[in-house]
Amino acid sequence: xxxxxxxxxxxxxxxxxxxxxxxxxxxxxxxxxxxxxxxxxxxxxxxxxxxxxxxxxxxxxxxxxxxxxxxxxxxxxxxxxxxxxxxxxxxxxxxxxxxxxxxxxxxxxxxxxxxxxxxxxxxxxxxxxxxxxxxxxxxxxxxxxxxxxxxxxxxxxxxxxxxxxxxxxxxxxxxxxxxxxxxxxxxxxxxxxxxxxxxxxxxxxxxxxxxxxxxxxxxxxxxxxxxxxxxxxxxxxxxxxxxxxxxxxxxxxxxxxxxxxxxxxxxxxxxxxxxxxxxxxxxxxxxxxxxxxxxxxxxxxxxxxxxxxxxxxxxxxxxxxxxxxxxxxxxxxxxxxxxxxxxxxxxxxxxxxxxxxxxxxxxxxxxxxxxxxxxxxxxxxxxxxxxxxxxxxxxxxxxxxxxxxxxxxxxxxxxxxxxxxxxxxxxxxxxxxxxxxxxxxxxxxxxxxxxxxxxxxxxxxxxxxxxxxxxx
Amino acid sequence: xxxxxxxxxxxxxxxxxxxxxxxxxxxxxxxxxxxxxxxxxxxxxxxxxxxxxxxxxxxxxxxxxxxxxxxxxxxxxxxxxxxxxxxxxxxxxxxxxxxxxxxxxxxxxxxxxxxxxxxxxxxxxxxxxxxxxxxxxxxxxxxxxxxxxxxxxxxxxxxxxxxxxxxxx
Numbered sequence: 051x052x053x054x055x056x057x058x059x060x061x062x063x064x065x066x067x068x069x070x071x072x073x074x075x076x077x078x079x080x081x082x083x084x085x086x087x088x089x090x091x092x093x094x095x096x097x098x099x100x101x102x103x104x105x106x107x108x109x110x111x112x113x114x115x116x117x118x119x120x121x122x123x124x125x126x127x128x129x130x131x132x133x134x135x136x137x138x139x140x141x142x143x144x145x146x147x148x149x150x151x152x153x154x155x156x157x158x159x160x161x162x163x164x165x166x167x168x169x170x171x172x173x174x175x176x177x178x179x180x181x182x183x184x185x186x187x188x189x190x191x192x193x194x195x196x197x198x199x200x201x202x203x204x205x206x207x208x209x210x211x212x213x214x215x216x217x218x219x220x221x222x223x224x225x226x227x228x229x230x231x232x233x234x235x236x237x238x239x240x241x242x243x244x245x246x247x248x249x250x251x252x253x254x255x256x257x258x259x260x261x262x263x264x265x266x267x268x269x270x271x272x273x274x275x276x277x278x279x280x281x282x283x284x285x286x287x288x289x290x291x292x293x294x295x296x297x298x299x300x301x302x303x304x305x306x307x308x309x310x311x312x313x314x315x316x317x318x319x320x321x322x323x324x325x326x327x328x329x330x331x332x333x334x335x336x337x338x339x340x341x342x343x344x345x346x347x348x349x350x351x352x353x354x355x356x357x358x359x360x361x362x363x364x365x366x367x368x369x370x371x372x373x374x375x376x377x378x379x380x381x382x383x384x385x386x387x388x389x390x391x392x393x394x395x396x397x398x399x400x401x402x403x404x405x406x407x408x409x410x411x412x413x414x415x416x417x418x419x420x421x422x423x424x425x426x427x428x429x430x431x432x433x434x435x436x437x438x439x440x441x442x443x444x445x446x447x448x449x450x451x452x453x454x455x456x457x458x459x460x461x462x463x464x465x466x467x468x469x470x471x472x473x474x475x476x477x478x479x480x481x482x483x484x485x486x487x488x489x490x491x492x493x494x495x496x497x498x499x500x501x502x503x504x505x506x507x508x509x510x511x512x513x514x515x516x517x518x519x520x521x522x
Numbered sequence: 523x524x525x526x527x528x529x530x531x532x533x534x535x536x537x538x539x540x541x542x543x544x545x546x547x548x549x550x551x552x553x554x555x556x557x558x559x560x561x562x563x564x565x566x567x568x569x570x571x572x573x574x575x576x577x578x579x580x581x582x583x584x585x586x587x588x589x590x591x592x593x594x595x596x597x598x599x600x601x602x603x604x605x606x607x608x609x610x611x612x613x614x615x616x617x618x619x620x621x622x623x624x625x626x627x628x629x630x631x632x633x634x635x636x637x638x639x640x641x642x643x644x645x646x647x648x649x650x651x652x653x654x655x656x657x658x659x660x661x662x663x664x665x666x667x668x669x670x671x672x673x674x675x676x677x678x679x680x681x682x683x684x685x686x687x688x689x690x691x
Binding site: 065069072115116117119120155157158160161164165167168171177179180183184186187190191193194197198200229232233254255256258259260262 | 628629631632633634635636637660661662663664665668669671672674675676678679681682683
C-alpha cells in the first residue's frame with residue numbers, strides 16, 4: 051500500500067524548508083553559516099524520506115484533488131534523489147564559498163530550496179500547464195541566484211542574457227501548450243497519448259507544431275544545439291556553487307520531464323527520433339569544439355556540459371515507450387552530477403577571494419601544494435571523460451549499449467568519437483595540475499571544512515555509483 | 523456577421539499595436555502602442571464570451587500593469603538623444619523575418635487545422651466568474667496552488683535583487 055502523503059513528503063519538506071528559510075532570513079541573529087546548515091538539513095531530510103519511499107508501479111497521488119496532474123514513479127523518485135543531493139552538496143560548497151566572497155545573504159539558501167521545489171514538481175508533472183509553472187519556479191529562482199552578486203558586471207550580464215532567452219523559451223512552451231490543447235483538447239500527458247494512439251500524430255498539424263515548440267523550449271533549457279550559445283556566458287558569470295547547481299539539478303529536472311513527454315506515445319517519439327539523432331551528434335561536436343578553445347575553467351566546464359547534453363540526447367533517442375524505465379538517463383545524470391558538483395565544490399574553495407583563479411594556468415602545480423584536492427579534481431575529470439572504473443565510464447557504457455540495442459549504431463560510434471575528443475580538455479587540466487611546478491602556494495584555501503568534505507564525499511560517490519548495477 | 527466585422531477590427535488593432543511596439547523607437551510610443559494591443563485582445567476575449575478574462579485583461583493588464591510601465595518610463599525621462607543609434611535595424615528586421623518565416627508557415631498550417639466556431643467545447647455559462655472559479659478550484663487546483671510558490675519566489679527575488687542590502691553577517 052502506498053501513502054500519497056508520504057510520496058509527496060520530499061516536495062513538502064523542501065517547500066516548507068524554503069519558506070522557513072525565507073522567514074528566518076528576516077532575523078539579524080541568523081548568520082549565513084546557520085542558514086547554510088539549515089538548508090543542508092532540509093535537503094538531507096527530504097533525501098532520506100525520498101529514499102525510504104518504495105514505489106511499485108506509477109502512482110497518481112490524490113487523483114481526484116489534483117486531477118491526475120502529478121504522477122510518481124521510480125523514475126521520478128530517482129530523479130528527485132539526484133535533485134535533492136544536488137541541493138545538499140550545493141549548500142555545502144556554498145558554505146565555504148561565501149567565506150571568501152562577500153555577497154551572500156540568508157535568502158540565498160531559501161532560493162536554492164525554492165528552485166529544488168520547482169525541479170521536483172517538474173519531474174512529477176504530467177500536465178503541460180503544471181510543467182510550465184514548475185519550470186518557471188525553477189528558472190526564476192535560478193535567475194536570481196545567477197545575478198546574486200550585484201557588484202559583479204559579468205553576473206549582471208549573465209542574468210540579463212539568461213532572463214531574456216529564458217523568457218523566450220517560456221513563451222515557446224506556452225505557445226506549444228496552447229496548440230497542443232487546440233489539437234487534442236487536453237493538456238494532460240495521458241490524454242494526449244490516448245488522442246495520438248486513436249488519431250495518429252502526423253495527421254494533426256496543431257499537435258505536431260505544439261509538440262515542436264515544447265521540444266524547442268526543453269532543448270533550450272538543456273542547452274542543446276542550436277540553443278546552446280547562452281550557456282557559456284551564464285555559467286561563467288554565476289558563482290561557482292550556483293553554476294554547479296544549474297549544471298546538474300536543472301539538467302536532471304528538464305531531462306526527466308523531456309523523457310516523460312517523449313514517451314507519451316510511441317508514434318510521437320518515433321516522429322522526433324530522427325531530428326534528435328542529428329541534434330545529439332551536433333550537440334556533442336559543437337560542445338567539444340567550444341570546450342577545446344576555452345582557457346577559463348568554468349567556461350570549459352560549461353561547454354563540456356553541452357557535450358554531456360549530447361550524450362543524454364543519445365539516451366533519449368534510445369528509450370522506448372513500451373517499457374520505459376529511464377534508468378540509463380538517470381544513471382548518466384547521476385554520474386554526471388557527481389562529477390560536476392565535485393569540481394564546482396573544489397572550485398568553491400580553491401577559487402580564492404572573488405574567484406580570482408579562473409584559468410587553466412592558475413591551477414598549475416596544484417598537486418604539489420594540495421595533493422588531495424588535486425587528486426579529487428583529477429578523479430572527477432576522469433569520470434567526466436569516461437575512464438574506468440569511475441561512474442562516468444559506466445554511464446557512457448550504458449548509454450552506448452542502449453543505443454546499440456536500439457539499433458542506433460551510428461550514434462554509438464559518434465558518442466565514442468566525441469568521448470575521445472573530450473579527453474583533450476579534461477586531461478589538459480590534469481596535466482596542468484600534475485606536470486608543472488607550483489607557481490603559488492594556495493595558502494588562502496587552507497581553512498575550510500565543508501567544501502573539502504563535500505569534495506571527498508563526492509569522490510566516494512564516483513566509485514560507489516560505478517558499482518551500482520542497473521538493468522538496461 | 524457583425525461579430526465577424528468586430529473580430530477583424532480587433533485583430534487588425536492587435537497586430538498593428540504589436541508591430542508598433544517593435545518598430546517605435548521611443549519606449550513611450552512603444553508602450554502606448556502596446557496598450558492598443560491589450561485592449562484589442564480584451565475585445566477578442568469579449569467576443570469569445572469570456573467575461574472574467576475580459577474584465578481582468580482590462581483592469582489588470584491594460585490598467586494596472588501598463589500604467590505602471592508608463593509611469594516608470596516617464597520617471598526615467600528618456601529624451602531623443604538618450605536612445606541608441608540602431609543603425610541598420612531594417613536589415614536585421616528583414617533577416618529576422620526570413621529566419622522566422624518557416625516557423626510562421628508551420629504556425630499558419632497548425633492554426634488552420636484547429637477546430638473553428640462549429641466545434642462546441644464550452645458548456646453553458648462559459649467564461650463567467652462562477653464557472654471559471656468552479657473549474658479552477660476543482661480540476662485545476664494543482665496549478666493554482668503552485669503558482670503561489672512562483673509568486674513567492676518572485677517576491678523574494680525582487681527583495682534580493684533590488685532591495686537595500688544590509689551588512690554581511
